[in-house]
Amino acid sequence: MYKRKTTTLTQSLLLATLLSNVFIVSACSAESSNAPVLSNQSTPAETYDLGLAYYEGNSVPEDDNKAFELFEKTANQGYAPAKHYLGIMYYEGLGVDQNYQKAFEWVKQAANQGDSDAQFDLGVMYHEGIAVKQDDFKKFEWFQKSANQGDSDAQYRIGIMYYEGSGVEQNYQKAMEWYVLAADNGSFDAENNIGNLYENGYGVTQSYTKALEWYKKAAAQDLDLAQLNIGGLYENGYGVPQDYDKAFEWYQKAADQGNQEASNRIGRLVMNGKIDDKGIVIYSTQETGLTLGDLEDSSEN
Numbered sequence: 385m386y387k388r389k390t391t392t393l394t395q396s397l398l399l400a401t402l403l404s405n406v407f408i409v410s411a412c413s414a415e416s417s418n419a420p421v422l423s424n425q426s427t428p429a430e431t432y433d434l435g436l437a438y439y440e441g442n443s444v445p446e447d448d449n450k451a452f453e454l455f456e457k458t459a460n461q462g463y464a465p466a467k468h469y470l471g472i473m474y475y476e477g478l479g480v481d482q483n484y485q486k487a488f489e490w491v492k493q494a495a496n497q498g499d500s501d502a503q504f505d506l507g508v509m510y511h512e513g514i515a516v517k518q519d520d521f522k523k524f525e526w527f528q529k530s531a532n533q534g535d536s537d538a539q540y541r542i543g544i545m546y547y548e549g550s551g552v553e554q555n556y557q558k559a560m561e562w563y564v565l566a567a568d569n570g571s572f573d574a575e576n577n578i579g580n581l582y583e584n585g586y587g588v589t590q591s592y593t594k595a596l597e598w599y600k601k602a603a604a605q606d607l608d609l610a611q612l613n614i615g616g617l618y619e620n621g622y623g624v625p626q627d628y629d630k631a632f633e634w635y636q637k638a639a640d641q642g643n644q645e646a647s648n649r650i651g652r653l654v655m656n657g658k659i660d661d662k663g664i665v666i667y668s669t670q671e672t673g674l675t676l677g678d679l680e681d682s683s684e685n
Contacts, residue, residue, distance in 0.1 A: 428458045428461045428462075428463035428466065429463070431454050431457060431458045431461075431463075431466075432454070432455070432458045432463055432465055432466045432469075434454055435450070435451045435452075435453075435454030435455045435458065435466065435469065436451070436469070438450040438451040438454065439451035439455075439469065439473075439478075448473070448478040448479035449479045450479075451469075451473070451478070451479055452470070452473050452478070452479030452480050453479075454466075455469045455470040455473065456470055459490065459493075462497075464493075464494040464497035464498065464499040464502065465494070465499060465501075467490045467491070467493045467494035467497070467499075467502070468490070468491060468494035468495075468499050468501055468502040468505070470490045471486075471487045471488070471489075471490035471491035471494065471502070471505070472487070472491075472505075474486040474487035474490060475487035475491075475514075484514050484515035485515045487509075487514070487515065488506075488509055488514065488515035488516055491505050491506050491509065492506055495526060495529070498533075500529070500530045500533040500534075500535045500538070501530070501535070503526045503527075503529045503530035503533075503535075503538070504526070504527065504530040504535055504537060504538045506526045507522075507523045507524075507525075507526035507527040507530065507538070507541075508523075510522040510523040510526065511523045520545075520550050520551030521551050523545075523551055524542065524545055524551040524552055527541055527542050527545070528542060531562070531565070534569060535569075536565075536566045536569035536570055536571040536574070537566070537571065539562050539563075539565045539566035539569065539571070539574070540562070540563065540566040540571045540573055540574045540577075542562045543558075543559045543560075543561075543562035543563040543566060543574060543577065544559070544577075546558040546559035546562060547559040547577070547586075555587070556581060556586040556587025556588075557587040557588075559577075559581070559586075559587060560578065560581055560587050560588060562574075563575075563577050563578045563581070564578065567598075567601075572601065572602040572604075572605040572607050572610070573602070573607065573609075575598050575599075575601045575602040575605075575607075575610070576598070576599060576602040576607055576609050576610040576613065578598045579594075579595045579596070579597075579598035579599040579602065579610065579613060580595070580613065582594040582595035582598060583595035583613070583617075583622070591623075592617060592622045592623020592624070593623050595613075595617065595622075595623065596614065596617055596623055596624065599613045599614045599617070600614065603634075603637075606637075606641070608637070608638040608641040608642070608643040608646070609638070609643070611634050611635075611637040611638035611641075611643075611646070612634070612635065612638040612643055612645060612646050612649075614634045615630075615631045615632070615633075615634035615635040615638065615646065615649065616631070616649075618630040618631035618634065619631035619649070619653070628653055628658040628659055629659065631649075631653065632650060632653060632659050635647075635649050635650050635653075636650065
């Protein structure tokens with residue numbers, strides 16, 4: 385479910401399985417200088433802000449028990465964001481014993497009140513089959529509610545569902561429409577996937593030029609998959625002059641972020657005699673370094 389705001393989301397190319405184990409954390413509204421001070425006249429929003437401050441350790445020491453207490457108090461007053469976070473805490477077992485059923489119930493209450501983050505999370509729970517039967521149709525329904533409120537992550541995942549035909553009839557054109565919406569709202573994962581549609585001619589006229597354009601937008605945000613894809617265009621000469629050195633440069637950017645496929649492709653370039661730099665480190669899935677010289681030596685034995 386949701387992680388604390390310091391946790392980054394893991395994304396991968398066009399896979400609905402990305403939905404598992406990730407929720408988007410909503411922005412903290414607690415003041416950065418001082419945590420809210422509660423009084424008998426404190427509003428539910430103020431109580432919630434203090435709970436969020438304790439949950440994230442923002443201006444006050446992180447304290448799951450206090451966060452849970454404050455979220456519960458505010459949730460019982462009907463405040464939707466607090467219901468959502470109460471569900472998060474039950475899901476993660478923070479400040480309370482883990483209970484997926486209660487997590488689902490609280491998240492659903494918040495979603496029914498129109499909280500877009502909760503609507504997205506409810507979609508994820510239907511995707512994972514957490515405390516409820518797995519249901520792609522329900523997943524789509526709740527993602528769409530969140531997406532219609534402008535949630536870029538929900539828009540992106542609806543694009544994935546149309547791309548894969550998961551819970552809806554496969555439709556590359558609709559996938560593109562949702563990816564564009566998400567990209568316009570700042571999703572660089574969507575930018576990368578738009579590039580993929582153009583590269584393969586799915587739902588659009590194939591255009592390596594446009595693919596490169598969209599990949600570069602995502603790569604500018606340091607998305608390793610986009611860097612990998614740009615390297616592939618240069619390695620194969622798709623829409624650009626074939627250039628193994630440039631392919632290597634882009635693969636290296638992705639490999640430096642831990643992208644194993646990029647490391648594999650660098651190794652392939654070396655083994656095929658396309659590049660010969662011996663000072664580059666290639667990382668395996670076990671995080672053990674191999675220099676290009678090591679690979680060349682092993683190929684000679």
